[in-house]
Amino acid sequence: MGALHEGHLSLVRQAAQENTDVFVSIYVNPTQFGVNEDLDSYPKTWDTDVKMLETVDNELASKSGSGRISAIFAPTTKTMYPTLPPSSEILGKGSFVTITPLGTLLEGASRPVFFRGVATVCMKLFNIVKPDRVYFGQKDVQQTVVIRRMVQDFHIDTRVMIGATKREPDGLAMSSRNVYLGSRRRLVATVLSQALMAAEAQFKNGKRSRGDILWPANDVVDKKAMEQDSLPAEKRARFEVDYISLADPDTLEEVEEVNEEKGAILSGAIKMLPLENPQEGEDCGLSGGGGTVRLIDNIILKPGL
Helix, strand or coil, X not given: CCCCCHHHHHHHHHHHHHCCEEEEECCCCXXXXXXXXXXXXXXXXXXXXXXXXXXXXXXXXXXXXXCEEEXXXXXXXXXXXXXXXXXXXXXXXXCCCCCCCHHHCCHHHHCCCHHXXXXXXXXXXXXXXXXXXXXXXXXXXXXXXXXXXXXXXXXXXXXXXXXXXXXXXXXXXXXXXXXXXXXXXXXXXXXXXXXHHHHHHHHHCCCCEHHHHHHHHHHHHXXXXXXXXXXXXXXXXXXXXXXXXXECCCCCCECCECECCCEEEEEEEEEECCCCCCXXXXXXXXXXXXXXXXXXXXXXXXXXX
């Protein structure tokens, strides 16, 4: 999708360790944005992206045995959708790939066309490029589960490889959408990673029931919300929790007890609300403080821990 950051570059480096030729696709796919989502304002940073990839490729060139970036695949929308214009309508016309029920849970419940768009564009990319391996980041964990299911169900001859989530020093998961936050919302946005890490600590301490694992996460977000509500409008950054989930790693269905042999996916999503009373000279982010900023994160609770 472009707007590259260190998380994307880590996937390029991982791919170069395991392959001789790396193709990087950059395409802002319209069908994975809902009708009222941020397609028009989504950051498009082509020149910066290319420079970042050139820097990484030069780095790879200095490493013996490393693969290289052979191409940047940046198709036009006419190439990706050659017959009908891409539709973001739930009942929109077009040729789509749907993966159910995986694509209707969690993010799919809040963004009903998102995984239809993701699966469709990935199917197209796989058919055009025919990669031996494809690389996705764990931050978008539901996406990795959906794509793995698509590859399995449609007998696609590629291997889905997952790279670890890259985080800022304070724990915030790297995301192209972080540029929207600005300083005030950026400080509060770490509540999601803090909540998930609090739940992870329960798992590491031997807790396996849903209630025992999730209550600290809910406590973290509740206390942060109360803290922000107590501040004056010009200093606070309010947010809403979409979900905190403890789910089966294969089906994404919510679980009451973590299976010791399978582990689980701990995930969450919050919406940082528009800034109230932006101050003169304040860093309000790319959006100027307007509009909500949706952030997602997850932690894998590994089996046998």
